[in-house]
Amino acid sequence: MPSLGADMDAGRVVAWHVGVGDHVTRGQVVADVDTDKSVIEVEVFATGTVTELLVGEGERVPVGTPLALIADDADAGTAAPSRPGAPSISAPDEGVAPTRGAAAEPETTTSPESAPKPESAPKPPPPATLGGPSPGETPGSRAPISPLARRKAAELGVDLAAVTGTGHDGAVTADDVARAVSARPSFPSVEAPASRAPASRAPAEAAPATTQPLTGAERQAALRRAIAAAMARSKREIPHYYLTTEIDVARAMSWLAGRNSGVPVTARVLPVALLLKATAVALRTTPDLNGFWEDDGFRPGSAIHLGVAIALRGGGLVAPAIHDADRLTLEELMAALRDLVGRARAGRIRGAEMSDPTVTVTSLGDQGVDVVAPVIYPPQVAIVGFGRIRERAWVDGGRVVPRSTVIATLAADHRASDGHRGAIFLAELDRLLQEPEALGKEHENPEWTTREAED
Amino acid sequence: MSDETLESTVLRVLGEVAPEVDTANVDPVEDLRDQLDLDSMDILNMAIGLFEATGVEVPESDYPRIVTISGAVDYLAERMA
Known part of the structure; x- marks a missing residue:
């Protein structure tokens, strides 16, 4: 069960789109998962053949629970099978976000007999030992906190020093973090798996609880609680600073109007797309605003995945990502935005979009506000707010003139x-x-080259 | 267009842009942005939907004329005349 957002601790499989024996390709949508906030399409993070579905439709399991077993095509039948992608970390966007790796790893394992425990983590990769490590053994001498546990702790705001490790050599595992969270009265409870023993990582371990689908009002309440938890954590933990500037957009708006008048209605670009494009490109200059604060340190994003705050008409909001926003043409970015807004409001956001924004933009111009002082979405480290584009008094060459401007605010x-x-x-x-x-x-x-995050 | 009236066309397009709206209870003269919380993306989608339904391209400069139901009906009637 991938983490589809920093505030998610469990999810219910609504539907499988694949069955045992099906061949799946990395990135393919294989299941729909209900996070209580919405139903999200979950993509598979490996290419191979499904050998077993571990969680049935209707079952609700904690984040980190394996959903299915996938036999890697390349490794099938070899003496020392390894996890897909793990030895080389060659996948271009591996480890892009704090939750992405966490989502990928427990979800797919190569073969049952060599399957590492879910806590053993995507980065750094375990050495490709020919004999194969004995199950559950942490490769090499590592700090006794699994990377997955670190990420989970960062997401959930858990102090790792206060968590008692129950793993190998007293290692703190993701389950230990989950237990620490469930012990906290102020957080939504987490269904802690019954066991972390690698040998028993069977479906029964997850103690799945079948729950009824949520009603609209319940979903609304769950979304509200999730926003409350994330925003309270942000204001509790993140020392925000705010910088605001008024930007002359007269040339940009007249250029855009001229462009739009010369293309079909279906190819028009909204001003917000131009603002998103400029934001994404500007972030190349300051990569320290694009990434995550985890474990008392900054982890840069490996690409610019621009989260876009989208208001849902029933109330609440989501902030899914436009991937590699700086690399898209303006037209591509506009198409991606239109698609994303439509799917967000229809409740069809994909897992990776929810879990991996590296920075967020919020634009409240349509509501008429001039200035937005936004709240950072943890564990991200920055958010950019745009107010309304309108004519304001502007001093140009010693004279006050009306000029189209927008007020941009960075909260970092x-x-x-x-x-x-x-x-x-x-x-x-x-x-x-x-x-x-x-x-x-x-x-x-x-x-600008995509590079792996430094850790 | 078949037997659809312009008003039913506009309401159908609105229903596609904002599926949760009860189109039977929309005030025909109130600004849809205020009434239904439509944003600029919704207005663009309205323009695209109206184009697909009627073949009429609404230039951006005419958006203010299609932000009410009755305004959009009048505008389409004028452009299709």
């Missing part, structure tokens, strides 16, 4: 960056919006 985590860096970001954002033609053409900066 002072643990990860300082105001000076934030100011550089806003200055770059302003500069980019003065050259809309370049932004319209821009899609890839050759100097």
Whole structure:
């Protein structure tokens, strides 16, 4: 069961789209999962053949519970099977987000006899030992906290020093973190798995509880609670600093209007897409605003996955990601935004979109507000808020003139960056919006290469 | 267009843009953005939906004319005349 957001601790499999014997390809949607907030399409993180479905439709299991076993095509039948992708970490977006790896690993394992315990983590990869490590043995001498446990602790705001480890050599496992959370009265309870023993990582371990589908009102309440938990954690833990600047967008808006008048209605680009594009490109200049605060340290995002806050009409909001937003053309970004808004409101967001934004943008211009002072979505370290684009008094050449402007606010985590860096970001954002033609053409900066996060 | 009236076309498109809206109870003269909390993405989707239904392209400069049901009906009638 992948974590489909920092606030999720369990999910219910609503439907499987594959069965035993089916061949699946990395990225394919294989199941629908109800997170209480919404139903999310879950993609598989490996290519291979499904050998067993471990969690039945209707069952609710904690995050981290394996959902299915997948035999890796390449490794099938070899003496020392390994986990898909693990030895090389060659997948381009492996470990992009704090929750993505956590989502991937427990979900898919290569073969039952060599399956590592779910807590043994995606990064760093275990050495590809020919003889194969004995099940449950932590490869090498590692810190006695599993990376999955670290991520889970960061997501849930758990102090690892206060968690008692029950794993191998007293290692703190994700289950230990889950137990620490469930012991906390202020958090929604977590169904802690009964056992962490690798030999018994069978479906029964998860103690699945079948629950009824939520009603609309219950879902609304669950969404509200999830937002409450994430935002309270943000304001409790993240020392926000705020920087605001008014940006002249007259040229950008007239360029956009001219562009839109020359294309079919279906190819029009909204001003917000231009703002998103400029934000994504500007973040290349300040990668310290694009990533996560985890374990008392900053982990840069390996790409710019722009979370977009989308208000749901029934109330509440979600902030799924537009992947590699800086690398999309303006037209591609607009198409992605339109698609994402439509699916968010129809309740059809995919798992990776929910779990891996590296930074978020919120635009409340349509509601008429001038300035947004946004709240960071943990464990991200920055969020950019845009108010309404409208004519304001602007001084140009010693004269006051009406000018279309937008007020952009950066809220950033002072643990990860300082105001000076934030100011550089806003200055770059302003500069980019003065050259809309370049932004319209821009899609890839050759100097920017996707690289693995440093840990 | 078959036997659909322009108003039913506009309401159908609105229903596609905002499926949760009870189109039977929409005030025809109140701004849809205020009435139903539609945003700029919804208005663009309205324009696309109206184009697909009627073939009429609503330029951005005419968006203010399609943000009410009665305004959109009048606008389409004018453009299709």
